[in-house]
Amino acid sequence: MADPMKIRAQMKGDAAEIRVLMSHPMETGQRKDGAGKIIPAHFIQSLIVAVNGKTVVDGQIGTSVSRNPVFGFKVKGAKAGDKVVVSWVDNTGDKRSDETAIS
Amino acid sequence: MKQPIMLSALAALSLATMAPQAAAEEKPAAGKPQMKQMHARPTAKAAVDPTTADFEKFRAVMEDTNPAELFELKGKELWKQKRGPRNASLEQCDLGLGPGVVKGAYVKMPRYFADVDQVMDAERRIVHCMVTLQGFKAEDLAKKPFSSDAGTPDPVSLTTYVAAQSRGMKLAIPQKNAKEREAFQVGREIFNYRAGPYDFSCATCHGEDGKRIRTQVLPNLSTKEGAIATSQGWPGYRLTGGFMHTIQWRMNDCFRQQRFPEPGYVSDTITALLTYMGANASGQVYNGPGIKR
Numbered sequence: 001m002a003d004p005m006k007i008r009a010q011m012k013g014d015a016a017e018i019r020v021l022m023s024h025p026m027e028t029g030q031r032k033d034g035a036g037k038i039i040p041a042h043f044i045q046s047l048i049v050a051v052n053g054k055t056v057v058d059g060q061i062g063t064s065v066s067r068n069p070v071f072g073f074k075v076k077g078a079k080a081g082d083k084v085v086v087s088w089v090d091n092t093g094d095k096r097s098d099e100t101a102i103s
Numbered sequence: 104m105k106q107p108i109m110l111s112a113l114a115a116l117s118l119a120t121m122a123p124q125a126a127a128e129e130k131p132a133a134g135k136p137q138m139k140q141m142h143a144r145p146t147a148k149a150a151v152d153p154t155t156a157d158f159e160k161f162r163a164v165m166e167d168t169n170p171a172e173l174f175e176l177k178g179k180e181l182w183k184q185k186r187g188p189r190n191a192s193l194e195q196c197d198l199g200l201g202p203g204v205v206k207g208a209y210v211k212m213p214r215y216f217a218d219v220d221q222v223m224d225a226e227r228r229i230v231h232c233m234v235t236l237q238g239f240k241a242e243d244l245a246k247k248p249f250s251s252d253a254g255t256p257d258p259v260s261l262t263t264y265v266a267a268q269s270r271g272m273k274l275a276i277p278q279k280n281a282k283e284r285e286a287f288q289v290g291r292e293i294f295n296y297r298a299g300p301y302d303f304s305c306a307t308c309h310g311e312d313g314k315r316i317r318t319q320v321l322p323n324l325s326t327k328e329g330a331i332a333t334s335q336g337w338p339g340y341r342l343t344g345g346f347m348h349t350i351q352w353r354m355n356d357c358f359r360q361q362r363f364p365e366p367g368y369v370s371d372t373i374t375a376l377l378t379y380m381g382a383n384a385s386g387q388v389y390n391g392p393g394i395k396r
Contacts, residue, residue: 003173021169021170023173068345070168
């Protein structure tokens with residue numbers, strides 16, 4: 001499994017404010033290294049966020065997202081104590097999943 | 104291209120020949136009368152222009168979810184892991200507050216360490232522990248010490264972790280020991296030492312209030328108010344390129360921008376500069392690793 005994510009999930013009014021920090025090189029596959037060789041594409045393709053088992057975000061991520069992505073979103077109807085699971089899969093098949101409880 | 108000339112030797116030489124002046128107020132080596140005005144302390148805080156204010160706003164927003172936290176996590180892992188030829192962890196590393204005490208250590212460095220009879224800054228001390236406790240070679244760690252597309256070197260993640268453990272604490276760079284005071288004075292000399300093809304010193308950019316170069320605010324590092332801007336920002340995550348950098352990197356890059364020879368990684372020169380700037384910032388709160396444009 002790849003490097004861990006940092007998830008922050010807090011209740012703000014009637015919605016949960018979730019912020020995710022992912023560790024990923026997010027290479028587009030179009031950059032060249034010092035020697036002129038193409039740096040191979042390596043980026044997150046799918047991002048799924050589930051609250052208490054229910055999918056709330058099903059994202060298709062691409063090369064326009066920069067290194068170490070930061071995503072923030074609000075989830076209405078969530079409450080303190082709910083389990084938030086964030087999972088991603090990248091173009092090489094590598095994946096990562098982390099969870100936290102809404103505070 | 105790279106010529107690691109030991110600037111510390113040059114600085115020591117200038118210090119030896121100018122010993123009486125070292126005690127004087129921030130006087131540059133050239134001693135020109137108009138230069139004195141540049142380094143004078145301001146009586147009122149310089150007004151912040153709207154562009155600078157906007158950049159500060161941007162930074163505050165980005166600081167809220169700082170990718171530096173990922174490197175804190177990584178550094179914490181590395182600290183506890185058994186690694187290196189000696190297969191040992193860093194949990195016995197003495198950062199100045201006793202073996203294994205990490206909390207509050209960062210804000211008290213650079214400081215004198217009796218076991219090496221030297222003043223060391225945080226990253227230098229961490230590298231020292233990696234060498235003595237884990238058996239890594241100093242030359243290997245100095246080969247590619249800065250973050251790049253190839254990755255983030257372990258000392259960088261470790262320094263980020265150690266720095267984060269001093270979050271919310273007041274900077275208190277010690278100046279009790281004779282070597283600590285000497286490091287401050289040598290640092291001040293270097294800070295004001297004009298050299299290179301541009302005849303720049305650190306003070307050329309960082310010796311006046313209210314200066315900005317394009318998008319980059321230039322804090323006056325010779326003052327208490329300016330010095331905290333530097334201490335606060337490092338280690339810092341740089342959005343350009345997505346790299347985690349420590350102040351060792353920043354010093355190296357400053358020397359490059361001044362077209363100086365490359366300073367030695369974790370060398371006496373850098374420790375002296377960090378002692379000078381750090382002591383200037385003492386008394387103010389450090390809020391943990393920062394974020395950069």
